[in-house]
Amino acid sequence: MDTGAMDTGRPSPGLPRRIVVGIDGSAPSKAALRWAVGQAVLTGATVHAVAAWEYPSLYGWFAPMVDDGFEDTARRTLTTEVETVVGRESPVPVRTDLVLGHAAEVLLEASEGADLLVLGSRGRGTFARTLLGSVSTRCAVHGVCPVVIVRADGTAVAAAPPPAPEREEAAVRTKDWRLTLHVVEEQDTTRVHAVLDADGDVLHSDALARRNPRDAPAPRVGDEFAVGRALVDLGHQLLRAGVHEATGPSGE
DSSP states (O other): OOOOOOOOOOOOTTSOOEEEEEOOSSHHHHHHHHHHHHHHHHHTOEEEEEEEEOOGGGGTOOSOOOOOHHHHHHHHHHHHHHHHHTOSSOSSOEEEEEEESOHHHHHHHHTTTOSEEEEEOOOSSSGGGSOTTOHHHHHHHHOSSOEEEEOTTSOEEEEOOOOOOOOOTTOOOOOOOEEEEEEEEETTEEEEEEEEEETTEEEEEEEEEEOOTTSOOOHHHHHHHHHHHHHHHHHHHHHHHHHHHHHOOOOO
16 A cells, blocks of 8 residues: 655654654544555654644633533544554554643644644645645644645645744743723623724724623623623634734635
8 A cells, every 4th residue: 555655754763652642533534544554564663643622712612611511522533543543453552542632732742743733734735725724734834744635536745844943042032912801791792892902903893792681780791791791802813823824815
């Protein structure tokens, strides 16, 4: 079977060879695992299949999460994908890990000391056109080992991170960003207008919180919810701007 293996260099002497592959149950993920196993057969490496999971509350849900099924779902996805792609008679050792955390951060940490980090790409076309802010983009930029991107059709490309900018020796820069919050309480509704001045780039966010008529009046609680929602929205705007600056237009 032609796995499209590529020469990615030699590991450090005395260290076991290890290939980390990200698992999420998608077709590109399965192709990446299949490619990683084929590469491991050729190089004598162990495959380390890693899946990450998070509570939706980390993305701005305000009610406490009581459903603990997210971890179980991620575990089933990991187990099913490995069994489907590799089978019970694996030609190479396969280790699996399920980790709580953001997928890119989990994979970057898991790939420290590895020979390769292999990821499936959901993008269309070249690696530069993967979805904006994707896990593969972030890992390629910040990876500490070679990163290979595999598409659903099995084709693979080594992702080269952009050249590191020149750094001034012992340079320390301090910046002051100004955040202004306008809080207006009107009967059972609290409205917030947030303004963030980031070195001349100004972001705005509007949010509100309403009291349930059955609840006792609690203006402070309304302030906290409304301000929190406005700050979360500003945070999302900053993250989108940062990803756009790091990766450029996606073209999608």
